[in-house]
Amino acid sequence: MSGRGTAGGVVFQARVGAYVAALMLAERPLLSLAQDLPGAPTRILFETTAPVDDVLVETDIGEIYVQAKNTISLSDKSDSELASVAQQFVRQYREKAGSQSTKRFFHSAQDRLVLAVGENTLGPIRDHLREALERNATNAATALPQRLDKALKVFSNQISSAWTEETKNSISSQDLTAILRLCRVVNLGTGDERRVVEILSHVVAVLGDETALWNVLKDWAVDASSKGTGANVRSLREYVVLKGGVRLAVAPSFRADIEKLKSYSATEFQRVGRFRTLRTPEGDISINRLVTDAVLAAAAKGSFLITGEPGSGKSAVLHSAAEALAAHAPVVFLSVDTTATSLDVLRREIGLEHRINELLCAFDGNRPAFLFLDALDAVRGGLADAVYRKLIEEVSELDGWHVIASVRSFDLRMGRELRNLLSGPPPEQQFAEKTFGTVRHIHVPILSDTEIEQLGVKAPSVALSLSNGDAKLRELVRNPFNLGLLSGLLTNGVQVSELASITTRGQLLERYWTVRMDDMGLGAEIALSKIASAMLDQRATTLDITLLDSATADIAEEELIGRGLLVKESTCRLAFRHHVLYDFAIARFALLRDEQSALDRCSRASGAGLLLAPSLGYWLDEQFRNTAPMNFWRLVISLTATNQVDPIIRVESARLAAEMVTQPKDLDCLAEAVLADPNGLAVQSAIHLAGAILT
Template identity: 35%
Template sequence: MLAPSSLARSNCGAFAKYALIFTAAKRRLTLTNPPRTDVEPPTVSSGGAAAAGGLAFQAQLGVFFGLSILSQRSVDYALGLGSVLPLWMRFETEAPVDDILVATSEGFIAIQAKTSVNLSAVPTGGLAKTIQQFVRHWLVCRDGQGTQLWDRPLDPQRDRLVLAVGPNAPASIRTDLPAALRLCIQPGAPALTQAQMRALEVFKQCAEAAWRDTTSEPWTPEIVSELAHLIHVWTFDPDGADGRLMEMIVTGITAPDQSRALINALRHLSERWMTERGGANLADLRLALMQEHIALAAPPRYADDIRVLRTHSAEIAAALQRNESIDQGAGTIQIPRECQNAVLAAAEGGSLLIIGEPGAGKSAVINTLARELRQRGDVVELAVDRYNVNDLEGLRGELGLENNVVNVLEAWDGPTDGWLIIDALDATRGGRGEGTFRGLIERVLAFKGRWKVVASIRTFDLRMGIRFRELFPGQPPDEAYRDPSFSTVRHVLVPQWSPTEFAQVLIQAPALGRALEGAPAKLRQLAQVPFNTRLINEILQSDTVAESLRDLSNQAGLLHLYWDHRIAGLGAAAEACLHRVVRSMVDARALRVPTSVAAESYPEALDALCVHAVLIRVENDRYVQFRHHLLFDYVASRLLLDTDGIISGRVRFPKSEAKGLMLAPSLGFLLQEMWASEADRCRYWNAVEQIVADSEGDPILRSAAGRLSAELPETVADTLTLARHVDSGNARATATIGHVIAALAVRLEDDSTVELAPWVALAGELAGSVRRISLSLRFLVHLILNAATPPQVATEVGIAARALLRDAFDHEEPHARAVWLIPYVVTTFATDPVASRALLDAVFDPRRFTTHSWEDVPALCREIGKLAPTAPDFVARVYAKTYAGSVDSDVVTRLGDSRILSLTSNARQDYSIALYSLSEFFPEFLRSHPSEAVEALVGAVEAYIARTHLPRAGEVRDLITRTIGDRMVRLKPDMSYIWANNPDAPHAQDGEALVAKFMTTLVALPADVALSIAEQLASTTASAILWSRLFYAAVRRDDRLVDFLWPIAANEAWIVEPDTRKDAIDLVAAGYARRTHSEKQTLEESAPDFDLSRFTDPLAARKALIDRLFSAIGADQLVTEEARSCLAVLPAAAIEQR
């Protein structure tokens, strides 16, 4: 028999094949998929077939198989199945042989447990009933399709039907029957003893009877042979040899003092599962036992691998511990990070990413986290830069495991949580190792068990790696440590030193503190990155004068200084050695290189570089790597990247080489040094243009160059070279500008307070090249006006906005429609009011209006609120022009440019949005600029009447002019008593909606403002509807406005005219009490003589008018007898009605 470890290795394929069987079996035992109807349900009770002794015996069998699953030992040799391993067991199943069902690495074992049965063919006997179950089980499987997993044709090579009996069963059952079954399947005529012959005969009788009771198929003798190949009688002695075997197995599973507790726990679990019709596989069985407080050894197959992982994790932890401190002469500086508690709390709550900029201290934080988590559970710690792997099999070899690391973690259970800690996911730099660790994380997260994953990665790589983001969905657990770019990724951001942390650093490193006293802000900001702090401190310890640090403005400069003080002095051999190291790393896509490769030509230089801590030896000196990834990035930028070649275009980075993630940081350092080398940034922009404009270039390097170009400019001069290149017609510059502006957009999302002076200047400079870069310029103007805080409404932006709109008017292009550009000109109107007004007024040019009014005019009117403060007089013109225009076309228009959900409208509906916008804004306009608003109202209403309510044929609408007091006023009939008869109509549209907004707003204005508006309106309007609504609002106010308007309302023209009659009479009545006796007498005496000759029945019209006027005033206010007598003859009901 094979040893357990050999069995495990020999059955790896079988384990993979049957890994999901138990889960599937449990899933299928639901009401939606009940057992076969031809299978009798089991009964578990003390009075049925399973008596108390039988139940205990069945539970002991459960203990035996449970121990076999835990130890991964092969099933008992008596079953004749060879080295197959048990995978799971279930009790009281839906199968005909229902006591216990065991799945093995090859097939199934169905067990019927009987402490004892007699050799008898009596139908009610235990043997006959058991054989009947065997026959039914065989038939169900023969006809099955595997829907229950076990119900497929049985195979004697891998399946068994087992009668398990106790040691007290008759010898005819324990010895004779199994021997007879074994001999009867041998070739030729078997030589049986009389006892064996009797046992076989009883078996045949029972089998034939069971067959005839179960199926209508004919019985044949061959059936006995088929059953005999499958059936085994197993004598199980839990108090004898089998019990001793179980005690031996227990010693390899748990501590000696828990052996008996383990067996008792397995027995109790078996009894429970017998009642619940449950069971367990290896993982569930171990979990159930741990919940019973049984301490289990690691699964035998994985015990060695778990020990290897523990050892390796300790080595990684020791190696990373150097990142937690800063060397300081004879001692070290160690500053606890303020974010550490947030990281710990987040890791206890679930899987997450630890992110941050290069050098922020992610490795120190994650290593400290691993140390703290070891006090709470199991931790596996990996450092990606220590491995050069292409797949999980390669990782298995690197770690020295016998089994796949995923399988080891899955088998490594325990009563506590477990954490897989992975440092420096970005160290794969886009190589095939990235897929390895991504797959590892994905599969471990899929366990949904005790293992959580915590991994660190640079912010840049996370931004590039959408699949890593998808692996860690969720909200950032701590608002204080989050990157807004990753709001849907569960992460903790490791920041640079906080002020408190940095103050502690300076206390413990006085030389550093002295060097930074009075230092420029850029140097202090640079020093607040933990890695930079370490570098500066090391440079100062090499007797560097602090003054040499003062000119540092970026990390590239700091690393240049580090090179000068740590590497340059080692000579050309060290530089050649480093060149070999970085070249090998880039070629292998790994941040380590075999020591033999690094030392091949320059062993002394390699030793010197290690002594100076530029390089470090790892993995028992088999490999070397840079002390920090940033050192690799800088060295690669110096030794691998050809500055002149990049600028000239001779050196390219084809996308097919896929070196972007490997070299992007190095390119960043190179470009930073170019930036600092010249005031006009000419070489920098030439290099960026070569990289970004290369459509076949590496997309990550193109993105990195664009992103850096959005971060470096700080002054107006920084972007002028790029603008000159565009203006000269340089195609590469034209292509580059769009990428740079897109990168600026991303930066503004992260920080809306970016210094925008260089970008404002760039917008102004690009205005002259608008034809070539209209789309890019439009995006830049949008960012400056809408994404920045506060918006940068500068002269240059106004120039760019007007250039864009002018170009759109002159050239019809889908990406440069005026509808998108009008808001920019409105926003920048104040930068040049004359030019802006002339340009916006072109919207109403008849030629443009005819073809674009339904786009342009709504776009302008939507911005009317921004335009009013700077150009209220122009706003008044917009009102008049907009209400004068109309669109009769039903041409179909699109609402947006979506190709997924394409919504349409028509030109008429689109134009109505302009009218809606103006009417909605009018109350605010009237309150803030009453004079211009009245001008807008008069112009808009007159235009509306002329457009929609022209006189009908034969209809006369003469303008009436009167001098009332010292004011000349006009009245123009408009038939509004018909089309606008309800001043409170709830669904007014077009011009009527504007009039309604005016009326309701006027009612609520302060008295002096309302009076001023009325005075201006009285001098400028003639429209009857405006007089009517002015009277109406005055009556509702019932203040000085009534007194001001009373002489006009009391004039014959306003009282006689049907459009104004009702509201004029109401106002006359409302102010009558405050008029003089003379005014009243004049009105009462003149009213009967009003000229009503234009009416069809002048007499009737006069009577109706007089009745209405006098009844509205009321008898108690009339002063002349004639007026009161006119009123007296009216019926009371008529007076009341009026």
């Protein structure tokens, strides 16, 4: 119906499309609508550029080209509507099926040329030609009743005339037979409408909404027909839910996968819940974070990142927000898997047949819905980095789905692609980092006075210890991870007076490590060293336990997990309980033990900058506190002055060293080195330090 057709014609062809759309949502074959139509519909297009242009139905096996006529007569006249239909069928047959780039011959087992007619069309077309074409397709057209024979001959003559007009030659018997085997007449009336509404009762989430859904589909089809557009299953479901306001049940083919995804999500959600728990002498407690309300407010507006320094409580805030939003909307919660080298690998890891974005489209429930991704920084620049960026991009483009992902501020500073992917103004200026003024993010700060005061009610012994402790210690434990370390030590019987000299996280971790490890002996220390080294060698933050020797694996499962140093992330993968513990372990086993070996790991050639950078602070802190100043500055110069060092390591080392300088005399040894060799490496190091201070 070129030129978008008449108003009445558009309404009927739209109704034809609406019938097909209903079957598409229900995942029913076309034979549910009319006998001998092959395949199940996967996409509908209106007013195409094909010769048969009213409706194109793409199926799982072929294509159905539909010409829609509300009323049409059986006529042998050359200017009749039936002659026009025959001309379109002939041109379509000669042009072949498929798109311009994938043209193929028609096949009677998978394709059709359909004349769809309304209930006001008279019997010669509606009944006689329909039955004659069906019998002809099964070689049962011999000895037809007169009325059927007449209808078939009239239509055959119209096809022959159309062929001659198109080609200037007579049609061959083979081509005529092939065209007639493709042709069908489909009748659509009120009875079909009742049948479709019954089918839709299996599609809606709430029984009784099927009539409303049918009305939405008719409205959609009228609009799409008038505009010359269409839809596949995904876009049609999105339209029905978001614009039509009708809740849909999960599509039958997706049900098993969606249950698997929900189960996997629930497991990850439960696992990450440990980050909300603070172990205290009074028992396990949690601190209500003020920033959570900002996250909930921003969640309604779109996708964004949750940023913060290591241990600031990003995962806990992510978990709290997911729990709150799940009360009234679909929520999928995933932890970043460093082994996911592609979205297909991630899909198989979860055990899914369909792609994740396809499943999210099929989720029932309110919109917006939410995908939470915990710890993007876990990928540390590995192959999984691009995989999760792709997942964020795909899901953010889905109507009604928002992505909320946590990442360390350091990794976001290093991640230009991630910043570009979520570019835009921060949704809540109160919780925004100045560094990321063009990135949609919410920054999780250290604990405020109000949040610290919750300890007085929930854990009085911890609050009392802090009030009696050193001011530097009180400031240190405003970081939730540090507070967890302190509280764990107090729970294990360590007195706050024993922690008075602690001023850095490295010192606090050393004490925590000692309490956890001392009575386990050298074997446990060696096992942890092997595990950390294996993770570093694989550029990963998790490790397949089956790669370890049996003795190390036994110690990991029987002792280290029980002591809270390691956890089992999935069936066979080990991880440190927190990424901060991972960073400390890398510093302890890969950097602190042998300086030359550590410098080799930090080289540009190793390419391990993103993986090692979070561990540098513990290495430099230990050198600053426990070695001669000249040794400290010699190390800083080695890390910052030459191009042989990984550029990320150079920048981060300069920043950390600059932060450790608190008084002029701290720079004496560096100044001496600069004066001793004005053109040497010390000068280059000083330039980097100055740059770090200025930025």
